[in-house]
Amino acid sequence: MKVLNLAQIKERLKDIDLLSIIEEGFALYSQEKTVVPPVAELLLPEQNGEVHIKYGYVKNDDYYVIKIASGFADNAKYGLPNNNGLMLVFSQKTGEVLAVLHDEGLLTDIRTAVAGAVAAKYLAPKNIKQIGIVGTGVQARLQLKYLQAVTSCRDVMVWGRGIEKLTAYKKDMQADFNIKTTLNAQDIANNCNLIVTTTASKTPLLFADDIQTGTHITAVGSDTVDKQELDAKILAKADLVVVDSIEQCKMRGEASQALRAGLITTKDMIELGNVILAKAPKRRDDKQITVADLTGVAVQDIQIAKAVL
The missing domain is CATH 3.40.50.720 (NAD(P)-binding Rossmann-like Domain)
Structure with a gap:
């Protein structure tokens, strides 16, 4: 299992044609070539925070992905960024955990x-x-x-x-x-x-x-x-x-x-x-x-x- 931290993710992003892959993703979605369930949402009003869980897969692909992303609007008073999170990548064939992308919200x-x-x-x-x-x-x-x-x-x-x-x-x-x-x-x-x-x-x-x-x-x-x-x-x-x-x-x-x-x-x-x-x-x-x-x-x-x- 791969575990990539923020610095490693930033380095890999340098070599990716991001516009093309996101554009392709929207096209796949509208062609109904993906499975994307409704967003799961956890609201924490007392902390002025929210957590979104988004997940799914491209049909006939190798992976499925679960993303957890949070936003806590008052984090500045703790010296922390508002956003955080990670992405988990699994094998579509076996369910095996293949990678943890600890991106701290960057990829979102x-x-x-x-x-x-x-x-x-x-x-x-x-x-x-x-x-x-x-x-x-x-x-x-x-x-x-x-x-x-x-x-x-x-x-x-x-x-x-x-x-x-x-x-x-x-x-x-x-x-x-x-x-x-x-x-x-x-x-x-x-x-x-x-x-x-x-x-x-x-x-x-x-x-x-x-x-x-x-x-x-x-x-x-x-x-x-x-x-x-x-x-x-x-x-x-x-x-x-x-x-x-x-x-x-x-x-x-x-x-x-x-x-x-x-x-x-x-x-x-x-x-x-x-x-x-x-x-x-x-x-x-x-x-x-x-x-x-x-x-x-x-x-x-x-x-x-x-x-x-």
């Missing part, structure tokens, strides 16, 4: 960011005038890092809740990007036509009336029933609503909020895998408004775990 963070780049590849406008990032945490940094593979735009506006975090974000990212910061999320909607939302907000941060014609939004922060970064009317206004999993997004994420509000139906939802496979429409022109609701599907964990082995 990376596969989420790469999924954002995949969504932008197919849905972002051709002419991106400015990228908008909602949030200042790890995912806000990684989303921007991996977007470099699919767009040449380096002009960025970032929204955060405080000057200190915005200043730190700008310092960390300004070597590769032209960073502007704002405390007003409306500035993102008014000035950016590729937007990525990365927060754990439970109330909308962006509103339909502020979204410009031609904007693409990738929403990755809302991965539970109660989180919401987008006004549900944005999805009703969008020309395309793309989700990572229709089944999963009925229950969690931005699409689920719009469904419960009666603003869209499941017929309005397109899976990202089908866009990749050209079985569903991608962006047609720079006038369309598009939304990608990415709640995180186990096939992403399967793909990145297999690649790291």
Whole structure:
């Protein structure tokens, strides 16, 4: 049995074409070539924590994967990162434990960011005038890092809740990007036509009336029933609503909020895998408004775990 620690995993990631393997995973999922049960979730409200267990396999493959990922929002006061976790890889033939990937949440963070780049590849406008990032945490940094593979735009506006975090974000990212910061999320909607939302907000941060014609939004922060970064009317206004999993997004994420509000139906939802496979429409022109609701599907964990082995 292999046991890989964080340093070993980071070294192996350097040689992996992450965009291709995550893109392939979405395609396999939408072709029903995977088995992905519903997400198991453990909420610890007194600790402001949550644990997600995602698991599954690609049919006729060698492995199945179980991923445990946690998020504890108050960990900063203990000097710890908010996110943690590991991935377990088993033999699909015998059930033998083949590997423990003690990634401390890194692989979840990376596969989420790469999924954002995949969504932008197919849905972002051709002419991106400015990228908008909602949030200042790890995912806000990684989303921007991996977007470099699919767009040449380096002009960025970032929204955060405080000057200190915005200043730190700008310092960390300004070597590769032209960073502007704002405390007003409306500035993102008014000035950016590729937007990525990365927060754990439970109330909308962006509103339909502020979204410009031609904007693409990738929403990755809302991965539970109660989180919401987008006004549900944005999805009703969008020309395309793309989700990572229709089944999963009925229950969690931005699409689920719009469904419960009666603003869209499941017929309005397109899976990202089908866009990749050209079985569903991608962006047609720079006038369309598009939304990608990415709640995180186990096939992403399967793909990145297999690649790291």
